[in-house]
Amino acid sequence: MIQKYIRSDLQNFQPYSTPSLPYKVKMDSNESPFPLPEEIKQELIQWIKTDENLNRYPDTDTTQLRKELGKVWNMKKENIICGVGSDQLIDCMMKVFLEPKDKVLIPSPSFSMYALTARMNHGIPIEVPLKDNYDYGSTQIVEAYKKYQPKIVILCTPNNPTGNSLSIEEIEKIVSQISCPILIDEAYGEFAGESMIPFVEKFPHLFVIRTFSKAFGLAGIRVGYGIGSKDIIDAISITKPPFNISTLSEKIALLALKQVPTYHERIQLLQEEKKWLKNQLESMGCQVYSSKANFLLTKIEKKNIRQALMEKQILVRDFSKHPNLSHCIRITIGTRHENELLLKALREILFKKEDKS
Ligand SMILES: Cc1ncc(COP(=O)(O)O)c(C=O)c1O
Known part of the structure; x- marks a missing residue:
């Protein structure tokens, strides 16, 4: 029916x-x-007892968390956006850039949500196979970009599920030959110790996402964030739902940043x-x-x-x-x-x- x-x-x-x-x-x-961590539990209990403010809607711009993340990454809050997990930011990015049948270049094998989200947003995922040892072939990615003219290119580093990563030099080489928006997924970035975040001003088409779900052990609060040029953040903000990050989730993420x-x-x-x-x-x-x-x-x-x-x-x-x-x-x-x-x-x-x- x-x-x-x-x-x-x-x-x-x-x-x-x-x-x-x-x-x-x-x-x-x-x-x-x-x-x-115990310190977070204690502070959270104190906060609930004194000034939780949960009868109000959350701050729709997640201002405090963006400011604190800005201090961590030496960026302005205007360069940062928060999502209900980094998943939501992948979705917002596809929503704002994809017209029906636009292509999204995705490494394969990689995180399955990329292809699903592309399809849900009327896009067509194009899989670029990794090499035999699961290393990225930068030439293959650039060639596939030229051949398919996608609207979005995705690089996941370290890559899920293979665990291999791209060096900063390799990513720079790739992104300097591509002009469409590029998603750099650093969900596991804290384990690899390298990031493309310091390069977002040099490459204004980059959108780098990170999450509190992995190294910060906060998968249950569903908070991720993305960093990029003001232009790319303004674009992705168009499709971000209002009040997406709950007051409670923002509070816990803020407390986590104090326990680095x-x-x-x-x-x-x-x-x-x-x-x-x-x-x-x-x-x-x-x-x-x-x-x-x-x-x-x-x-x-x-x-x-x-x-x-x-x-x-x-x-x-x-x-x-x-x-x-x-x-x-x-x-x-x-x-x-x-x-x-x-x-x-x-x-x-x-x-x-x-x-x-
Ligand atoms: C590569 C990658 N990106 C993004 C995510 C989504 O994480 P979250 O929505 O919890 O931030 C995951 C989760 O497993 C992942 O493996």
Whole structure:
């Protein structure tokens, strides 16, 4: 009955879904394994008790958070926009720039939301395959740009799900040959330690997005931000819904920015865990790709590995059906305890011997 009223290009559209499954260890969404730092909890309780102001609508411009982010990045608040997760900013960017059937250049494999969001906004995603080792080929991207004349080009660095990144020099080389708006997705930027944000004045067609969902461990508050020239921020503001960031979310993000040393320690710890886990997986015979992010793309030559792990209540992301990622799963780095539980489960599955320890 209702089906016939759905837009014809969305009739068979499969929306993004992540099933909520019971778990002991959650390593499927590249979240942080750490809880909110104690200092933030205390300040939040105090704020709720004294001046929450939750009977009012939030500041539609998220002014305070943009100002504080401006101090972090040495940028003006006019160069910054906040979104309900960086997802919303990807959507706003497509909404404002795409006319029906405009093309969006997307690396492949990469974050699945790019293609979905392009389609939802009447665009056509054009996938540019990464090289055999999943490195970006800068020449291929520039060639594809010339061939397809897209309205938007997307570079995800470090790339999800492969973990590889582009150097600043490589990105500069690419963006200087492209004139349409370019989205640089740095959702995992804090783990890689490099950013294109200092280059947004030099390249006014860049829109660099970051998020509080990964290194800041705040996936639950849904706050992301984008930085770019005033022109690109003004353009993207056209499609940003009003009051998008809740007062509560803005407050928590502000408190998080006061705890940067704690987050640095946590990032360091996860980097060490990543190195350790990579070695352990390799010693079990798995192929593990180098990663600049908080996850490892791992090739395991055994069928239904994700299902077998799921039965042990360990969640990982399965990519084995992706044409360029056969036998691959993506494992988010956890605490040492979580990583050990994963390894124990994998040993049981791969070597079929019940580990009773
Ligand atoms: C590459 C990339 N970009 C953007 C996002 C969206 O993050 P959020 O909307 O939580 O900021 C994700 C989430 O997994 C991601 O992997």
